[in-house]
Amino acid sequence: MKHGYIRVAAATPDVKVADPEFNRERICELIKEGIKRHTKLMVFPELCLTAYTCGDLFGQDALLIKTQKELKEILKATEGHDLLCFLGMPWEWGGKLYNTAVAIQDGRILGIVPKTNLPNYSEFYELRYFQPGNDIPVMVKWEDEQIPMGTNLLFACEDNPKLVVAAEICEDAWVPNPPSIRHATAGATVIVNCSASDETTGKDIYRRSLITGRSASLVCGFIYANAGEGESTQDLVFGGQNLIAENGALLAESKRFGNETIYGDMDLERLIHERRRMTTFPQADHTNYMVVPFKMKQEELELKRYIDPRPFVPDNAKERNRRCEEILSIQAMGLKKRLAHTGCKHGVIGISGGLDSTLALLVIVRAFDMLEIPRNQIHAVTMPCFGTTDRTYQNACTLTKTLGAELIEVNIREAVSLHFRDIGQREDVHDITYENSQARERTQVLMDMANKLNGMVIGTGDMSELALGWATYNGDHMSMYGVNASVPKTLVRHLVRYYADTCGEEALSHVLLDVLDTPVSPELLPPKDGEIAQKTEDLVGPYELHDFFLYQILRFGYRPEKVYRMAVYAFTGLYEKEVILKWLKVFYRRFFSQQFKRSCMPDGPKVGSVAVSPRGDLRMPSDAVSRLWLEELENL
Template identity: 25%
Template sequence: MAPLVTLATCALNQWSLDFAGNLKRIKESILKAKAAGATLRVGPELEIPGYGCLDHFLENEVYENSWDSLYSILTDTSLHGIIIDVGLPLLHRNCRYNARAIILDGRILCLRPKLYLANDGNFREMRFFTPWNRPRHVEQYCLPPLVQKHQGCRYVPIGDVVLSTNDTTLAAETCEELFTPNSPHINMGLNGVEIFTNSSGSHHSLRKLDERIALIQEATRKNGGVYLYSNQIGCDGDRLYYDGCAMIFVNGEIVGQSSQFSLNEVEVVVATVDLEKVRAYRFAPSRGLQAVAAPEYERIDVDYSLSCDTFDLQQSTTPPRPPRYHLPEEEVALGPACWLWDYLRRSKAAGFFIPLSGGIDSCATATIVYSMCRLVIDAIKEGNEQVIADTQRIAAFSSELPKTAEELCNQICCTCYMGMKNQSSKETRERAKALSERIGSYHTDADIDNVFDSTRNILTHATGFEPKFKVHGGSITSNLALQNIQARSRMVIAYYFAQELCEVRNRPGGGSLLVLGSSNVDECLRGYLTKYDCSSADINPIGSISKVDLKRFIAWAMTNFDMPILKDFIHATPTAELEPITAEHTQSDEVDMQMTYQELSIFGSLRKINHLGPYGMFLRLLEEWGGEGNLSPREIAEKVKKFFHFYQINRHKQTVATPAYHAESYSPDDHRFDLRPFLYPPVFQSWSFQKIDQRVEAMEKRQKQKETV
């Protein structure tokens, strides 16, 4: 019987180009793993420089600095006695690789480059790196001179290799490779590999953890084996939030899982496993037949045992446990909140400014900030030293740490209702005030009529033309122009207040606030926002979250955060309040958009996730919305054409959209995730629309023929 083996994986809050901080966290995770008795430690993808360096990976300095960090790990004797799997970028024969260094007792055992690169959606790895698209190929890597001297040799193996220790066999795959159809772990397992490591830089999207867990479960359930999954956690300087959740699986069962959302900078998961269970699991003759025919890997012999030589009667295996998932509503509460905290503390800003309209979107933004404050207070109570240090610097109004989320929110969050006498309702003003009181934010109420009137009159004085709202007999053009004056004025005022409120409040050390946007993904998709209005901000925590999910989040927070005031927001009619309120007319978002938020969510998913153009979307919706008693083909056609018309004429707005937390896979984020033109041909003359019309006419003709028979 083989002795038991204790293994560790981790989630680290790395920051792009923070070499000193990243190195500190890497070393801390290794020491924690050693202290727990682990003989193997796995870390996140590209953990030395940080995953999100983007075009900095084209700079040779990043590679030199990464070797400096690795040299520090190699020469630190306190890190000896454990196999370390650490991620870094490498230059090899003038090609750049996303790689892993496997080291033991200050020596590099091998370098393992990534075989298949993530190159869709948010990822552009092939812009920076070359895939090692040669499974099982191994060659020699020439070490930097300083490392050569320490290593005692010029070369180490680089490639897709297997490590053979005295008591087991292990191999690595990296992030995207798990998601590919022919994953490396398949042939590795058939070659007798018992322990698989996976270093990832996997960002959070709503409901994405389910996919990760399912893939690892399936990999180890079919193949048997121990799988150590490591991931980055936190905001490393971009729109993505890496949600951690490092895990250890044995034969399809979870035996260790770290938190998915956390303010901790270092989380280490340790499990003790019995390799005999893996060997017993691989009993099927059909597996044996495939194993003897599988392609062979080059093995590197390592004179080291992962298991302990002594027989410890007290040692036992870590029992399986069910996976821990968060509801999507909880993900909205936790993911953007953790992202905001990292952004706030690392940007050195004094806090946040939120234009609070009394509607559900700005309400959701404010509630997420309040959720962040709750997480910070919980971390302070748990003694998190980094959070305490950051809070002492940010919450500067008091020498004592805030004791409640409301106290912290008052120090770092300012809200403002910017209304107009004839457009803003009493209800939205009161809702904004009540919400600010509940979360504890510093709240102001400012009327912007003077700014609106002054701006409107500039045109009248210059041309003699006096624009009017539609309800006052004005044209559609004038109606929209007057609405946009208000919207854009709010953006200017928001930044003015964000720069001055710290001085108004006599904040020690001064400072300025980050302006938070509050346009949701559906409004961005439809283009139902004013370019450079108060949706233009520094960052937007809800810019990739659907209205449907935001409503669910608010309903969840109403109970779980004890915020009954949120009920009023859920039942309020969504409105921009940019047109005068009369007895006959109150502006409504869904009436203005000529489609519902639920429909927008469906259109967005079909467009981005299912990759459907107008005609393809029409055919799909014929199946889902058509049939007896449902929408007619012509009604479906009109909805599809209307969506694409507004989507295409408003695409230009996404080119300047506020950087938003990425949460939804149908996000129209133009900066990286959803690359599309922003100047389209006239929509109603498009080829696809003609095909839709021809299909509708043919269907209606057949229907008439049936009715006359």
């Protein structure tokens, strides 16, 4: 439960039809296993204590009496444990029989949730046995206790207000207006579904889509436990497809046609942050609901959840290529609109032979091709100075010529040296003035050349640099339109790689691959033995770490302690804990102190769910203090 994580499970027990004793034994075995695994919430299939396919046997008193007896044994198995279980079983009340999910914890029944929508078509005929459930809870007697029974029950954890559970049963998830919608708007963060959905061809695909889609639209966790082998009888076969989803993402799925228990570590803080961020998600309204409190002790888990070390870059090659093509199109379409709106026919870009300017040039080429503007009206300016290496210079020249743009060379060494004399800067003092003077001179050249050509300066800086403030204010920080402004550095690399792999031009692919192989550097310090002397990641830290920090902090608002913990899991075997902590501190310091640069950044297309534009996603004061965040890291 620490940091909002909770271990959940969807369990399919072996069952025998109409044999509650055998079924109880298998259910208790799974409960015992779940407790050993520190599971806090476990969901079982629909009517699993009797089996779903009992048919007219549901009308037999012998079966119903035995079921109640075996329920008592299950309650005993949960005594002394805070595992919350939802168990499918028939429940008799008021002279009628109901298909229910019974909520159990620590030897007690917390509540009984009846099924609302009873299918009575095709292979289903539940109205023959069961009564549709009541929404408004009523109190029913169990032993010497009064237990709430109704669809509108919220099971709320007193020790963690973020955990609020509601239940529905099988068909309830398939109807146009499922109970889960009102459960979520009433405040439920986790929906459980006890199901007995038989198998037909292609049904698994629809089922998976249904559950993941519902978790996305309701911004919730969803645990779906399905009946499996053992239920199959007469004309029906059950495959036991269990699913655990979280806000559209599938955390775990069982194999079909074999009974299995799946586990997942759900992130409740992520769900709450997303709901809080979305102004269109309604405020929780408990009207017509009964809130059932329960306790659950806080426990730190060894996370079983996969934490992606590169959240901006899909692991799957096919999906990654699709994403790259989409992002390149968004970048190009944004620039196309700006060029068309201003009537601009000339683009000016500083080309360094590095990753960012390479990507920007590729985007400009796409936009010009869309507008049918000749590529020779793209003016790529290389501006060698004290730190330029032959490798990057040659790559810049080759890339420009291969793409058909105009190459312009302006050596700024003399201009910068004259500027040094004007301001009294010694050329052998390689300080911040030495570096920034070069960056600002380059920007001046680009801006004035754009004026001369009646053109537009296209910025090359990426989102990772903006997050860290790794840009010279009013130098490379400034342009007339920044096409890379919401593309993180880790993604820049994959976009260039994708272009190299798909362009179909050997010469272009060759130079792009060499750009990819070149260390990231602003090249503002003199080379050593002809090689790049100033490597960015040696100074500010690995970009893959900073991009990970950026995503978790801005997308989900996680606190520093949790971001650190996630990074340790994500980068196990790649970075030591001390290294991760060091660069996380650097990230927070720079992110806060450099906001003034982002507050006046140029327009640029948003391509993903995280962006730092002051007009879009990040309205952050330039003078905010980072102490609170850094103190938490110091206390780790």
